[in-house]
Amino acid sequence: xxVMLYALSTCPYCRLTKKYLDENDVEYDVIDVDLxxxxxxxxxxxxxxxxxxxxxxxxxxxxxEVIVGFNKAAMKEHLGL
Amino acid sequence: xxxAQGRPVRRRFSADTTIDDLKAYMEPFAGSLGYKFxxxxxxxxxxxxxxxxxxxxxxxxxxxCRMRTGNPKEDVAIVCPCIPFHNVQFAAMRKCWCxxxxxxxxxxxxxxLGVIEEPEKGAEVEVPVCRVEDMPAGSVRxxxxxxxxxxxxxxxxxxxxxxxxxxHAFGPLSGxxxxxxxxxxxxxxxxxxxxxxxxxxxxxDVKTYPVVVRxxxxxxxxxx
Ligand code: SF4
Ligand code: FES
Numbered sequence: 001x002x003v004m005l006y007a008l009s010t011c012p013y014c015r016l017t018k019k020y021l022d023e024n025d026v027e028y029d030v031i032d033v034d035l036x037x038x039x040x041x042x043x044x045x046x047x048x049x050x051x052x053x054x055x056x057x058x059x060x061x062x063x064x065e066v067i068v069g070f071n072k073a074a075m076k077e078h079l080g081l
Numbered sequence: 082x083x084x085a086q087g088r089p090v091r092r093r094f095s096a097d098t099t100i101d102d103l104k105a106y107m108e109p110f111a112g113s114l115g116y117k118f119x120x121x122x123x124x125x126x127x128x129x130x131x132x133x134x135x136x137x138x139x140x141x142x143x144x145x146c147r148m149r150t151g152n153p154k155e156d157v158a159i160v161c162p163c164i165p166f167h168n169v170q171f172a173a174m175r176k177c178w179c180x181x182x183x184x185x186x187x188x189x190x191x192x193x194l195g196v197i198e199e200p201e202k203g204a205e206v207e208v209p210v211c212r213v214e215d216m217p218a219g220s221v222r223x224x225x226x227x228x229x230x231x232x233x234x235x236x237x238x239x240x241x242x243x244x245x246x247x248x249h250a251f252g253p254l255s256g257x258x259x260x261x262x263x264x265x266x267x268x269x270x271x272x273x274x275x276x277x278x279x280x281x282x283x284x285x286d287v288k289t290y291p292v293v294v295r296x297x298x299x300x301x302x303x304x305x
Protein backbone atom coordinates (compact mmCIF):
# COMPACT_ATOMS: atom_id res chain seq x y z
CA UNK A 1 0.00 0.00 0.00
CA UNK A 2 1.44 3.38 -0.93
CA VAL A 3 1.22 6.17 1.59
CA MET A 4 1.66 9.70 0.32
CA LEU A 5 1.65 12.84 2.40
CA TYR A 6 1.00 16.27 0.92
CA ALA A 7 2.11 18.83 3.46
CA LEU A 8 3.20 22.41 4.03
CA SER A 9 6.52 23.05 5.72
CA THR A 10 4.79 25.67 7.91
CA CYS A 11 1.81 23.68 9.08
CA PRO A 12 1.49 22.37 12.66
CA TYR A 13 -0.92 19.54 11.72
CA CYS A 14 1.54 18.44 9.05
CA ARG A 15 4.35 18.26 11.60
CA LEU A 16 2.14 16.27 13.96
CA THR A 17 1.21 13.91 11.15
CA LYS A 18 4.85 13.35 10.13
CA LYS A 19 5.76 12.71 13.74
CA TYR A 20 2.92 10.25 14.15
CA LEU A 21 3.84 8.35 11.00
CA ASP A 22 7.51 8.24 12.00
CA GLU A 23 6.72 7.04 15.49
CA ASN A 24 4.66 4.24 14.05
CA ASP A 25 7.30 3.24 11.50
CA VAL A 26 5.04 3.92 8.56
CA GLU A 27 6.86 4.23 5.25
CA TYR A 28 5.60 7.17 3.27
CA ASP A 29 6.53 9.72 0.66
CA VAL A 30 6.10 13.37 1.47
CA ILE A 31 5.86 16.53 -0.60
CA ASP A 32 6.06 19.92 1.07
CA VAL A 33 3.92 21.74 -1.45
CA ASP A 34 4.91 25.24 -0.34
CA LEU A 35 8.56 24.47 -1.09
CA UNK A 36 7.85 23.60 -4.73
CA UNK A 37 8.08 26.24 -7.42
CA UNK A 38 6.44 27.22 -10.65
CA UNK A 39 4.62 24.62 -12.76
CA UNK A 40 5.39 21.78 -10.42
CA UNK A 41 3.71 23.59 -7.58
CA UNK A 42 0.65 24.40 -9.66
CA UNK A 43 0.35 20.79 -10.77
CA UNK A 44 0.74 19.31 -7.31
CA UNK A 45 -1.71 21.82 -5.87
CA UNK A 46 -4.25 20.77 -8.50
CA UNK A 47 -3.72 17.15 -7.44
CA UNK A 48 -4.34 18.08 -3.83
CA UNK A 49 -7.54 19.89 -4.77
CA UNK A 50 -8.74 16.87 -6.69
CA UNK A 51 -7.98 14.54 -3.84
CA UNK A 52 -9.31 16.55 -0.95
CA UNK A 53 -11.73 19.00 -2.53
CA UNK A 54 -9.91 21.91 -0.89
CA UNK A 55 -6.60 23.46 0.03
CA UNK A 56 -6.38 22.39 3.65
CA UNK A 57 -3.30 20.50 4.75
CA UNK A 58 -2.10 17.87 5.43
CA UNK A 59 -3.63 15.51 2.89
CA UNK A 60 -2.64 11.91 3.53
CA UNK A 61 -3.37 9.34 0.86
CA UNK A 62 -3.46 5.75 2.07
CA UNK A 63 -4.23 3.51 -0.88
CA UNK A 64 -7.69 4.69 -1.93
CA GLU A 65 -8.39 6.64 1.23
CA VAL A 66 -7.85 10.38 1.59
CA ILE A 67 -7.45 11.82 5.08
CA VAL A 68 -7.45 15.60 5.52
CA GLY A 69 -6.00 17.04 8.71
CA PHE A 70 -4.21 15.35 11.57
CA ASN A 71 -6.81 12.67 12.16
CA LYS A 72 -5.40 9.98 14.42
CA ALA A 73 -8.51 7.82 14.40
CA ALA A 74 -8.66 7.73 10.62
CA MET A 75 -4.93 7.07 10.31
CA LYS A 76 -5.16 4.20 12.80
CA GLU A 77 -8.00 2.68 10.89
CA HIS A 78 -6.60 2.95 7.39
CA LEU A 79 -2.98 2.22 8.25
CA GLY A 80 -4.00 -0.73 10.37
CA LEU A 81 -2.10 0.52 13.42
CA UNK B 82 7.68 39.94 -5.01
CA UNK B 83 7.03 43.65 -4.62
CA UNK B 84 10.73 44.16 -3.99
CA ALA B 85 11.12 43.38 -7.68
CA GLN B 86 9.56 46.75 -8.44
CA GLY B 87 12.23 48.41 -6.33
CA ARG B 88 9.99 49.10 -3.37
CA PRO B 89 10.73 47.57 0.01
CA VAL B 90 8.47 44.69 1.01
CA ARG B 91 5.88 46.00 3.40
CA ARG B 92 5.70 44.12 6.64
CA ARG B 93 3.04 44.08 9.31
CA PHE B 94 4.23 43.97 12.92
CA SER B 95 7.77 44.83 13.95
CA ALA B 96 10.78 42.57 13.49
CA ASP B 97 10.79 41.44 17.11
CA THR B 98 7.12 40.41 17.25
CA THR B 99 6.53 37.62 19.77
CA ILE B 100 3.86 34.98 20.22
CA ASP B 101 2.48 37.01 23.12
CA ASP B 102 2.21 40.09 20.88
CA LEU B 103 0.15 38.10 18.40
CA LYS B 104 -2.04 36.75 21.18
CA ALA B 105 -2.67 40.23 22.55
CA TYR B 106 -3.58 41.48 19.10
CA MET B 107 -5.79 38.58 18.04
CA GLU B 108 -7.65 37.77 21.22
CA PRO B 109 -10.00 40.78 21.43
CA PHE B 110 -10.84 40.60 17.74
CA ALA B 111 -11.61 36.88 17.78
CA GLY B 112 -13.51 37.42 21.03
CA SER B 113 -15.80 39.97 19.41
CA LEU B 114 -16.69 37.27 16.87
CA GLY B 115 -17.43 34.60 19.47
CA TYR B 116 -14.12 32.73 19.37
CA LYS B 117 -11.31 32.09 21.84
CA PHE B 118 -7.87 30.52 21.56
CA UNK B 119 -7.80 26.74 21.70
CA UNK B 120 -7.62 25.41 25.23
CA UNK B 121 -4.56 23.35 24.18
CA UNK B 122 -1.97 26.02 24.86
CA UNK B 123 1.00 24.10 23.44
CA UNK B 124 -0.86 23.92 20.16
CA UNK B 125 -1.68 27.64 20.13
CA UNK B 126 2.00 28.37 20.65
CA UNK B 127 2.90 25.97 17.87
CA UNK B 128 0.55 27.63 15.38
CA UNK B 129 1.60 31.15 16.33
CA UNK B 130 5.29 30.23 16.10
CA UNK B 131 4.58 29.03 12.55
CA UNK B 132 2.81 32.31 11.82
CA UNK B 133 5.82 34.30 12.98
CA UNK B 134 7.96 32.28 10.57
CA UNK B 135 5.52 33.11 7.79
CA UNK B 136 5.48 36.77 8.84
CA UNK B 137 9.26 36.88 8.51
CA UNK B 138 9.10 35.24 5.09
CA UNK B 139 6.12 37.10 3.60
CA UNK B 140 5.40 40.21 5.64
CA UNK B 141 2.05 39.08 7.03
CA UNK B 142 0.58 36.42 9.30
CA UNK B 143 -0.88 34.08 6.72
CA UNK B 144 -2.54 30.85 7.80
CA UNK B 145 0.05 28.12 8.35
CA CYS B 146 -2.38 25.36 7.36
CA ARG B 147 -3.46 26.78 4.03
CA MET B 148 -1.65 27.31 0.78
CA ARG B 149 -1.09 30.87 -0.38
CA THR B 150 -1.87 31.37 -4.04
CA GLY B 151 0.52 34.31 -4.39
CA ASN B 152 -2.40 36.46 -5.51
CA PRO B 153 -2.87 39.04 -2.74
CA LYS B 154 -6.55 39.47 -3.59
CA GLU B 155 -7.20 35.80 -2.87
CA ASP B 156 -4.74 35.51 -0.04
CA VAL B 157 -6.41 38.19 2.09
CA ALA B 158 -8.93 35.48 2.95
CA ILE B 159 -6.24 33.54 4.83
CA VAL B 160 -4.64 36.31 6.87
CA CYS B 161 -5.00 35.26 10.50
CA PRO B 162 -7.52 35.51 12.13
CA CYS B 163 -9.49 34.70 9.01
CA ILE B 164 -12.75 34.01 10.86
CA PRO B 165 -14.94 36.64 9.12
CA PHE B 166 -14.22 35.20 5.68
CA HIS B 167 -15.26 31.69 6.64
CA ASN B 168 -17.69 32.29 9.48
CA VAL B 169 -20.36 29.85 8.32
CA GLN B 170 -17.92 26.98 7.82
CA PHE B 171 -16.09 27.65 11.06
CA ALA B 172 -19.30 27.90 13.09
CA ALA B 173 -20.34 24.54 11.66
CA MET B 174 -16.96 22.98 12.51
CA ARG B 175 -16.93 24.85 15.85
CA LYS B 176 -13.33 25.97 15.14
CA CYS B 177 -11.17 27.52 12.49
CA TRP B 178 -9.44 25.17 10.05
CA CYS B 179 -6.21 25.05 12.01
CA UNK B 180 -7.94 24.81 15.35
CA UNK B 181 -6.12 27.88 16.61
CA UNK B 182 -9.52 29.32 17.51
CA UNK B 183 -12.55 27.49 18.86
CA UNK B 184 -16.05 28.75 19.56
CA UNK B 185 -16.43 30.30 23.03
CA UNK B 186 -18.66 27.51 24.26
CA UNK B 187 -16.32 24.65 23.32
CA UNK B 188 -14.94 23.45 26.65
CA UNK B 189 -12.15 21.17 25.49
CA UNK B 190 -10.37 22.15 22.30
CA UNK B 191 -8.44 18.85 22.28
CA UNK B 192 -11.57 17.13 20.98
CA UNK B 193 -11.51 19.26 17.86
CA LEU B 194 -7.80 19.15 17.27
CA GLY B 195 -6.52 17.81 14.03
CA VAL B 196 -9.61 16.76 12.17
CA ILE B 197 -10.55 18.93 9.22
CA GLU B 198 -13.94 17.91 7.94
CA GLU B 199 -15.82 20.25 5.68
CA PRO B 200 -19.35 20.63 7.07
CA GLU B 201 -22.25 19.01 5.28
CA LYS B 202 -23.98 21.24 2.72
CA GLY B 203 -27.45 22.31 3.78
CA ALA B 204 -26.86 21.83 7.50
CA GLU B 205 -28.33 24.55 9.72
CA VAL B 206 -25.76 26.59 11.60
CA GLU B 207 -25.80 29.48 14.07
CA VAL B 208 -23.14 31.97 13.08
CA PRO B 209 -21.90 34.46 15.68
CA VAL B 210 -21.70 37.93 14.15
CA CYS B 211 -21.11 40.32 17.05
CA ARG B 212 -21.50 40.85 20.76
CA VAL B 213 -24.73 42.25 22.18
CA GLU B 214 -22.77 45.07 23.80
CA ASP B 215 -21.33 46.13 20.44
CA MET B 216 -24.76 47.13 19.13
CA PRO B 217 -26.77 49.81 20.90
CA ALA B 218 -30.56 49.66 20.71
CA GLY B 219 -31.88 51.48 17.64
CA SER B 220 -28.82 50.72 15.54
CA VAL B 221 -28.40 48.77 12.36
CA ARG B 222 -25.17 47.45 10.88
CA UNK B 223 -23.84 45.37 8.04
CA UNK B 224 -22.63 41.85 8.74
CA UNK B 225 -21.34 39.28 6.34
CA UNK B 226 -22.52 35.72 6.90
CA UNK B 227 -20.70 33.49 4.46
CA UNK B 228 -21.30 35.22 1.14
CA UNK B 229 -24.53 36.83 2.29
CA UNK B 230 -24.75 40.54 3.03
CA UNK B 231 -27.05 41.04 5.96
CA UNK B 232 -28.41 44.08 7.80
CA UNK B 233 -28.52 43.38 11.52
CA UNK B 234 -30.94 45.61 13.45
CA UNK B 235 -31.51 46.02 17.15
CA UNK B 236 -34.88 47.27 18.36
CA UNK B 237 -34.97 47.44 22.16
CA UNK B 238 -33.50 44.11 23.20
CA UNK B 239 -34.56 42.24 20.06
CA UNK B 240 -32.28 41.57 17.11
CA UNK B 241 -33.38 41.09 13.50
CA UNK B 242 -31.49 40.04 10.41
CA UNK B 243 -32.58 40.76 6.86
CA UNK B 244 -30.93 40.99 3.47
CA UNK B 245 -28.84 44.13 3.28
CA UNK B 246 -29.85 44.83 -0.30
CA UNK B 247 -32.82 47.13 -0.92
CA UNK B 248 -34.76 45.88 -3.93
CA HIS B 249 -35.43 49.36 -5.28
CA ALA B 250 -31.94 50.14 -6.59
CA PHE B 251 -29.80 47.92 -4.35
CA GLY B 252 -29.03 50.48 -1.67
CA PRO B 253 -27.48 49.16 1.57
CA LEU B 254 -30.19 48.88 4.23
CA SER B 255 -27.53 48.78 6.96
CA GLY B 256 -26.72 52.39 6.09
CA UNK B 257 -30.28 53.45 6.85
CA UNK B 258 -31.94 54.58 10.06
CA UNK B 259 -34.40 52.70 12.22
CA UNK B 260 -37.86 54.06 12.88
CA UNK B 261 -39.38 51.62 15.35
CA UNK B 262 -39.36 48.27 13.57
CA UNK B 263 -38.86 49.93 10.21
CA UNK B 264 -35.52 50.46 8.53
CA UNK B 265 -35.45 53.31 6.05
CA UNK B 266 -33.18 52.81 3.04
CA UNK B 267 -30.55 55.56 2.90
CA UNK B 268 -30.81 55.98 -0.86
CA UNK B 269 -34.45 56.75 -1.66
CA UNK B 270 -36.31 56.08 1.55
CA UNK B 271 -38.01 52.76 0.91
CA UNK B 272 -39.19 51.31 4.20
CA UNK B 273 -38.80 47.69 5.28
CA UNK B 274 -40.16 45.96 8.38
CA UNK B 275 -37.10 44.36 9.97
CA UNK B 276 -39.23 41.57 11.48
CA UNK B 277 -40.60 40.33 8.18
CA UNK B 278 -38.58 41.97 5.41
CA UNK B 279 -41.79 43.34 3.94
CA UNK B 280 -42.19 46.70 2.23
CA UNK B 281 -45.19 48.55 0.76
CA UNK B 282 -43.73 48.26 -2.69
CA UNK B 283 -45.07 45.26 -4.58
CA UNK B 284 -42.76 42.31 -5.15
CA UNK B 285 -39.84 43.92 -3.30
CA ASP B 286 -39.79 42.09 0.03
CA VAL B 287 -36.39 40.95 1.22
CA LYS B 288 -35.32 37.75 2.91
CA THR B 289 -35.06 37.57 6.70
CA TYR B 290 -32.99 35.24 8.89
CA PRO B 291 -33.68 33.96 12.40
CA VAL B 292 -31.45 35.46 15.09
CA VAL B 293 -30.45 33.87 18.40
CA VAL B 294 -28.92 35.70 21.34
CA ARG B 295 -26.81 33.54 23.64
CA UNK B 296 -24.04 34.20 26.16
CA UNK B 297 -23.82 37.84 25.12
CA UNK B 298 -23.43 36.98 21.44
CA UNK B 299 -25.71 37.63 18.49
CA UNK B 300 -25.95 34.64 16.13
CA UNK B 301 -27.58 34.57 12.71
CA UNK B 302 -29.12 31.25 11.70
CA UNK B 303 -28.37 30.12 8.17
CA UNK B 304 -27.35 27.00 6.25
CA UNK B 305 -23.93 25.81 5.13
S1 SF4 C 1 -7.74 28.95 9.91
FE1 SF4 C 1 -7.31 29.63 12.01
S2 SF4 C 1 -5.07 29.75 12.14
FE2 SF4 C 1 -5.61 29.68 9.96
S3 SF4 C 1 -5.73 31.87 9.40
FE3 SF4 C 1 -7.78 31.19 9.92
S4 SF4 C 1 -7.99 31.78 12.05
FE4 SF4 C 1 -5.81 31.79 11.62
S1 FES D 1 -32.17 51.76 -3.27
FE1 FES D 1 -33.29 51.64 -1.46
S2 FES D 1 -34.80 53.15 -1.73
FE2 FES D 1 -33.74 53.20 -3.60
